[in-house]
Amino acid sequence: MAVRKPPTERQRRLGAELRKMRERVGLSLTEAAALHRTDKTTISNTESGRFGVSADRVRVWAANYACPDHEYIDALTDMARERRASATYWWDEYRDLLVATVLDLAEMEHHAVALRAAQITHMPGLLQHEDYTRAVFAEAVPPLQPEDLERKLEFRIRRSAVLDRPEPPKCTFIIHEAALRMTFGGRKVTKLQLGSLLEEAERDHVTIRVLPFAAGGFPSAGASAHYAYGTVAQLDTVQIDSRAGSMFLHAETHLANYRAVLDRMEERSLDPNRSRDFIRKAIQEL
Incomplete structure (x- = not known):
């Protein structure tokens, strides 16, 4: 059987x-x-x-x-x-190679009509430069075997293809200054990553907003959030990371609370033009 x-x-x-x-x-x-x-x-x-x-x-x-x-x-x-329909998607190739929650995240992004994410100490996964991602994975505990690192890197790169679709989801990324200042892979890699952010910000469907240290405190300051909008509001999902892995929440109270958190963070962040200027200045200061 x-x-x-x-x-x-x-x-x-x-x-x-x-x-x-x-x-x-x-x-x-x-x-x-x-x-x-x-x-x-x-x-x-x-x-x-x-x-x-x-x-x-x-x-x-x-x-x-x-x-x-x-x-x-x-x-x-x-x-x-x-x-x-037993449809096969690209992430199914990794079904026996990566943990299920990572595949579920790719599935969530694929079906979303819009995405809104807040990152505190890392760049959003969909916007990560390959060298930056490699440097982040190199810090894993316990250390990844070389073949596992390459597999996770390939998967992360393929996830970002959702932004290249003919009708991509409308995306808003709120990135805290801490993530901009964190030099994974050293100064050279960080410059590549910040330059890549500026390129991504030129897309019509991508909005990047920087939340500077000067903005002060904000709700859920210790946690990142990835909010996917469904075809109807009842099918929205929020994904959060923990040391034990990803969690997917869809209770109405959770969704309302995370929308409020993201709204508050967005209100305190710089507008897209000032955010790009902030990133350019961060590059110059490296």
Whole structure:
């Protein structure tokens, strides 16, 4: 018997949205199973992402739950079609080579209609120069084997291709001055990285804003955040890093709080033109 692959974050998210839909109408698993003419084990496994679900079934369940939001239902049926179509994406090549949360991040970015990220001590992953990324990975604890470092570097570079698509997501990157001053790889590599930032800032769909030390304190000062906007607001996701790995949050309270944090940081950051001037000055000071 073939081993069932664990669900991706996006697949788990589809199941979670079906669970939220059920809970909004106050139905238990047993009651929902009777309504859908199935068993509660199927409901539970579908809501956890362990079982796939067809687009037709999503529509039937949504109708049974009397969900009135047609745009939301359409977005969920699109997610169901992605899984049932067994589509292969570029990150699937790394499925047995890298941790699942890294692949889930690439998947999140791929499906986002817009991205907003805040970085405190590192450059945003999508904007990292190859030499800078190599220098960051060289500091890993425990140290990476050469082949693992090269694989992670290749994956990071391929992630950034989302910015090169014909219809790329609108991106806003808030970068703290600490990240600009951190010299991973030394002065030469840092200059390359800052110069690359200036080039990326020329793209119409990329906005870079610097949050200088002079701006003072700000909320969640110790943590970075990567916010992906879905095709409908209910499908937004925020990804945060910890020493133990990535976390993906999509509860309404978490989303609202992180939007507020990013809003506050953006308000205190320099506008795009002044940010570019700040980066140029940082290059001159190296």
